Amino acid sequence: MDLRTILNAEHGQTIAKVVGTVDAMTAHRLRIDLTRGLTLAEHGLVVDLSRVGFMDSAGLRVLIAVRRNARLHGKSLALVGPRPQIRKLLQASGFYGYFDIRPMGPRPVGGTRRTGR
Numbered sequence: 001m002d003l004r005t006i007l008n009a010e011h012g013q014t015i016a017k018v019v020g021t022v023d024a025m026t027a028h029r030l031r032i033d034l035t036r037g038l039t040l041a042e043h044g045l046v047v048d049l050s051r052v053g054f055m056d057s058a059g060l061r062v063l064i065a066v067r068r069n070a071r072l073h074g075k076s077l078a079l080v081g082p083r084p085q086i087r088k089l090l091q092a093s094g095f096y097g098y099f100d101i102r103p104m105g106p107r108p109v110g111g112t113r114r115t116g117r
Contacts, residue, residue: 002026005033012042019051022059031062038070038077045070050081050104060089067099078102 003020014037022030038045045066049055063079070077078100082090090096 003029005030005037007033007037007040009040013044013046014038014041015046015048017048017051020053022052022055022062024056024058027058027062030059031065034062034066035069038066038073038075041075044076044078046078046080048080049083049086052083052086055086055089057089057093060093060095063099064095076100080104 003018003022003026006017006019008015008017016034016037018030018033020026034045034047047063047066052059063077067077080102081104082101087096087101090099090101
């Protein structure tokens with residue numbers, strides 16, 4: 001399984017474009033990449049999931065951990081463009097409302113709504 005994360009800084013936020021499959025074999029790599037992106041971000045992290053073909057519970061655990069870390073540091077986390085399989089995973093697990101989920105086209109996260117727990 002292959003996974004790549006491309007990090008770009010824009011307007012005080014980091015945009016992390018994730019490409020590939022997120023499962024037990026690749027989740028650790030995603031956690032490292034997103035944690036790095038969050039560290040680089042002044043205001044928050046936008047995770048573009050539009051190119052993720054599959055994600056299992058290991059990937060969901062990473063997203064939950066990174067969101068908690070973001071909030072601890074006064075930053076935000078938004079998920080952009082998740083495919084239907086990932087939306088179903090979030091809904092079935094009860095975490096859909098936990099995240100700021102947006103359609104394609106990330107916008108600055110400094111003044112976004114915060115939802116969930």
